[in-house]
Amino acid sequence: MPRPKVKPQDRRRAVKACLSCKVSKVRCNAQSPCNVCVRRGRENSCVYSTETRSSSIATPTVRDTPSVANQEYRNEETDDADSIPEFYQDTRPLRVSSYDAETACQRSPTQSRTLMTSKGEKVYVGAASSLSFLQFVRQVVGRCTGSCTFTENESMNLMLEVPQHQHNESPISWLEDEADLQHSKRLLDASFEATSGILDLYDRDEIIGCFQEHRSEALAQGNTTPTTTRTDFAVACLALAIGSQCQSSTTNRTDPTIYFAQAQHIAFEGFLFDPSINIVRIFLLMAFYMLGACHRNAACMYLGVAAKAATTLGLHQAEQYSSCTKEEVRVRLRCWRSLRVLDTLVNAILGRTTSTVSMYSSIDARDDIYVDTVSPNSRSLVSMYRLCLIVENVQQQLSGPISLDPAVAEKLLQKLGKWTQTLPEDLRNFTVSNTSPLASQKDRELVIGATHVACSYYFTVAIVTRPFLISHLMAQLQLRQNNNILSIPPGDAERTAKLAEACIEAAIYMAQICADAVQSNMLHDNMCILKAWVFAAGLLLGFSLFIEEGVESTRATVADAYNSSCVVLHHFARLSPQAEHYYGILNNFADAITKYHQQLAESKRRSTGKYVYRIFSIASEGQEGQTQSEQMDSLGHAEEDGSSIFGGAGNVDEFMRLADEEDEVGLANFWNEISLGTQLSTFF
Known part of the structure; x- marks a missing residue:
């Protein structure tokens, strides 16, 4: 027997609810924004x-x-x-x-x-x-x-x-004093943590140097807005945006969309006419940010731009590295591997072909060119990069209308099993300290x-x-x-x-x-x-x-x-x-x-x-x-x-x-x- 109908004047719940309250199955007051979204600090995601x-x-x-x-x-x-x-x-x-x-x-x-x-x-x-x-x-x-x-x-x-904030290119005030600089360093740490094993595009000292350079330039001119809008400044802004995005409002003082809007403005301000390593970095970071902001389709499009810029620079061809210095080889390989990893993972989740699938990449078969085994992030990225070469093969097998044959599936699992044998020890085990409940960076x-x-x-x-x-x-x-x-x-x-x-x-x-x-x-x-x-x-x-x-x-x-x-x-x-x-x-x-x-x-x-x-x-x-x-x-x-x-x-x-x-x-x-x-x- 169905439940008795409730008269409108006797209804205790709102007639409609926002999408956030619906999926959480909590009571919504049908306001815009509703009380639940206001209490959780997500007014911008309160949509009906x-x-x-x-x-x-x-x-x-x-x-x-x-x-x-x-x-x-x-x-x-x-x-x-x-x-x-x-x-x-x-x-x-x-x-x-x-x-x-x-x-x-x-x-x-x-x-x-x-x-x-x-x-x-x-x-x-x-x-x-x-x-x-x-x-x-x-x-x-x-x-x-x-x-x-x-x-x-x-x-x-x-x-x-989720609808995005629309920000004017207002000055960023994160360079005003030493406290702001320290807060930016904490956001940078969070960015390195959130992207660990997926992106390895720059060193921490490189971004901190960018902070200090633009801070000195801004203070010398008597304001807090750097006059030189270079792509390295856009990379720094995106690093802060990602770090700010993954932290709650109680520990984060700045809206991440402000950092992102500044970097996005720089990225599209004539720089697409001249491909560079920083362009690849910028669009990879924007793609990663868009994934966290619930814009998966925008992330896929940004990955496509990054892939085209990378192939224009020849990052996928091993013979192009012969005339580069050791540092240039290191930078180019980090960008290419980060692109391959993020592109493969995102499109595997969505069941789409990767942006680099039609490219012949001679660099993918050359592990001997350069492998950084010093930093944990570099080790995890190299392991992820080798795995993604197998993942792309899996995606090609699954993209057709014919289901996998058991023998093919078993061969793929054997490949994955051999890959696990190459993992370094610190990617296999970690012991949490009982004396220090808060993890170090x-x-x-x-x-x-x-x-x-x-x-x-x-x-x-x-x-x-x-x-x-x-x-x-x-x-x-x-x-x-x-x-x-x-x-x-x-x-x-x-x-x-x-x-x-x-x-x-x-x-x-x-x-x-x-x-x-x-x-x-x-x-x-x-x-x-x-x-x-x-x-x-x-x-x-x-x-x-x-x-x-x-x-x-x-x-x-x-x-x-x-x-x-x-x-x-x-x-x-x-x-x-x-x-x-x-x-x-x-x-x-x-x-x-x-x-x-x-x-x-x-x-x-x-x-x-x-x-x-x-x-x-x-x-x-x-x-x-x-x-x-x-x-x-x-x-x-x-x-x-x-x-x-x-x-x-x-x-x-x-x-x-x-x-x-x-x-x-x-x-x-x-x-x-x-x-x-x-x-x-x-x-x-």
Whole structure:
């Protein structure tokens, strides 16, 4: 029985809510900006969706699920009915018994899709992206459980983008006195930490020298605005923008968009006519900043400019280095490797081709030219660079419509295994000091670089083995619904199961590493690449929990890792609307998992209860006639504060209080006291 309608005059909640409050499932007062966004210091990200809610899909029975192997998957945002495949115009329930194992080995289980930007433009994301996998998971969940918050969401077809501040090129006052100079050095340290293992474009002394030079020039002229707008000054501004972006407002005195606007103005002020190393640096740094600012498409475009500038300078050809000095070789190689790493990682996340994919690069095969093994950041970048050469090969294998052959997947995993043997020891292990709870800048840079390297490896393993996880889990669903009759040959099923196990194991390791780094106070509040990797891991773990019924201890491990990914995203959500969006998706997915397994349990009780009948039940007002699982589902949707993740609303309130007060010690104690497995271990 549906809930009784509430009269407008009796409504206690706002009719609409901003996107940030929707994904966080907290109460919004519908103001602009709302009270929640004001309290969290994110007034600029308080936006409201103008999209009307789509009609609900037909609710199938619990046994109904899509035939994932031999059907086309539509893009949810397509409005033209004529362009939708016939399969999707037929709303009759589908049976998993039509699963074709042979076709599943030939077709890619996930399909590319287009999403809408905030400006109404359609943008492409590839089949290997987590967003395409999310679409596939939503279809499976919708067919198994019916319509729910996870499968029906107003923002599911939007690519989240946060409006940017518009700043005039106002003078930057960070050079006025010694205190401002020291604050700039702290932001520079944060920038080195946040980009560790991904970018290695300059030395710390190089940027500090730029600070001091422009400060002396400004003071000599009696003002704080440098008159010489050189590209090295733009690089310094971007370093400060990235450092400011990843820190909370309580420790940061300046809006990062001011630094970025100054650098962006310099970058487009005639400098594109003359390519230089600094142009490559500037556009790489702007791309990294845009990722943290939730503008992934802008980041991809900036990467394209950086790639063209790099090839114009010949950074990709080894023979061009013969006439360079040792220092010039060092600078050029650092720029090229940073470009290759960031370009590969970003496009692997979005399932797009890299900006350098069509270039023949003789430098990629020449590790002997120059390898800096002195600084931790250089060591982590070199390791990441070598990994990205494999990642690009993986992307090329996954870009076609044909799914990976198990033999090809195993060869790629062997390549990745050989790469792990080349990692230096400090990228494998790190011991947190018990006597010093606050990490030093050197330790933080090392740990973040090692975390980036490790997670990129696990992410690569996951995207290689994800098609086999899908085949394995859908076969398990087929077994459940067809009286243990499976059409996959036993040998292929065993091989697929091993690759699927590798996929889940990689996701577990990724979630655990990031949770350990958060608990050790090593990560910043906004990590632009890590949040996408953690979200990808959470989707894989959730899909496994949704379908697979394995050993209790194994499911508990997967459930703990799933909750760890939610905790990490909730940590990043303090500064990142994109992480908050990811957290909301995984929170809704957890509700769908709970609902589905409650339905399965109730179905089993009905099938075995031939001699015992339920003759009396107690329901709350408005729930008369509902089954127990429906009542539990209603209660689950009533929890709008995300308490299911933390095991109770009181824990959420305590977490939000500690987060708002930036109480790092209190947060560390909170992680030690709370059980990460509360959310799902109750049901599994």
